[in-house]
Amino acid sequence: AQSVTQLGSHVSVSEGALVLLRCNYSSSVPPYLFWYVQYPNQGLQLLLKYTSAATLVKGINGFEAEFKKSETSFHLTKPSAHMSDAAEYFCAVSPYSSASKIIFGSGTRLSIRP
Amino acid sequence: NAGVTQTPKFQVLKTGQSMTLQCAQDMNHEYMSWYRQDPGMGLRLIHYSVGAGITDQGEVPNGYNVSRSTTEDFPLRLLSAAPSQTSVYFCASRKGAENTGELFFGEGSRLTVL
Numbered sequence: 001a002q003s004v005t006q007l008g009s010h011v012s013v014s015e016g017a018l019v020l021l022r023c024n025y026s027s028s029v030p031p032y033l034f035w036y037v038q039y040p041n042q043g044l045q046l047l048l049k050y051t052s053a054a055t056l057v058k059g060i061n062g063f064e065a066e067f068k069k070s071e072t073s074f075h076l077t078k079p080s081a082h083m084s085d086a087a088e089y090f091c092a093v094s095p096y097s098s099a100s101k102i103i104f105g106s107g108t109r110l111s112i113r114p
Numbered sequence: 115n116a117g118v119t120q121t122p123k124f125q126v127l128k129t130g131q132s133m134t135l136q137c138a139q140d141m142n143h144e145y146m147s148w149y150r151q152d153p154g155m156g157l158r159l160i161h162y163s164v165g166a167g168i169t170d171q172g173e174v175p176n177g178y179n180v181s182r183s184t185t186e187d188f189p190l191r192l193l194s195a196a197p198s199q200t201s202v203y204f205c206a207s208r209k210g211a212e213n214t215g216e217l218f219f220g221e222g223s224r225l226t227v228l
Contacts, residue, residue, distance in 0.1 A: 009154065032214055043118070043204055043219030044157075051214045090156060101172065102217065104149075106156040 002027040004093045006105035019078040023091030033074040034092040120220035127195045135190040137205030145208040146188040150201040195227045
């Protein structure tokens with residue numbers, strides 16, 4: 001069975017600083033991996049996804065994530081935080097062979113200090 | 115450009131009452147699903163469907179029923195509401211059954227059971 005763990009339920013960074021949100025997964029088969037973002041009072045939107053092509057994946061709004069099989073990680077980064085990045089971020093995993101089940105992590109709330 | 119539409123946005127129920135959360139999508143997506151979001155627990159899959167007439171259970175199906183009579187609609191029924199079902203519910207759809215596709219989410223339905 002697959003699972004995903006997000007380290008840190010709340011991360012706070014200063015505007016302009018590096019953003020690093022951590023995600024580790026477990027899966028018995030090679031996974032698909034996703035990052036979604038949720039702005040207040042909205043549904044989730046896809047930021048980026050890994051589907052076995054390049055291990056460094058670029059997404060929207062300057063975010064990127066690197067798939068590291070040896071560390072079973074898929075951490076999300078952005079070089080310079082902007083106030084508009086304040087939101088909740090969810091990592092999600094799904095195995096190649098699954099019939100459509102995507103499992104989400106518990107989420108990390110990102111706050112940006114002026 | 116409606117996307118995924120959920121109704122109602124807010125609902126208060128008494129224990130034992132029944133209700134249906136409606137979900138409709140206008141993108142001709144084959145896959146539809148329902149999640150519940152609770153603090154510190156991320157999103158948990160309730161039920162999903164890979165096409166009209168086909169439904170299956172997710173992680174937390176107890177207390178919920180679904181049906182898929184058309185491609186567009188995927189209602190979620192609570193037959194006898196319990197306080198443990200107080201949550202925010204999200205409907206999400208995807209073009210195909212393949213796990214690589216982006217999930218499109220509605221804006222959510224906030225349910226309180228007294």
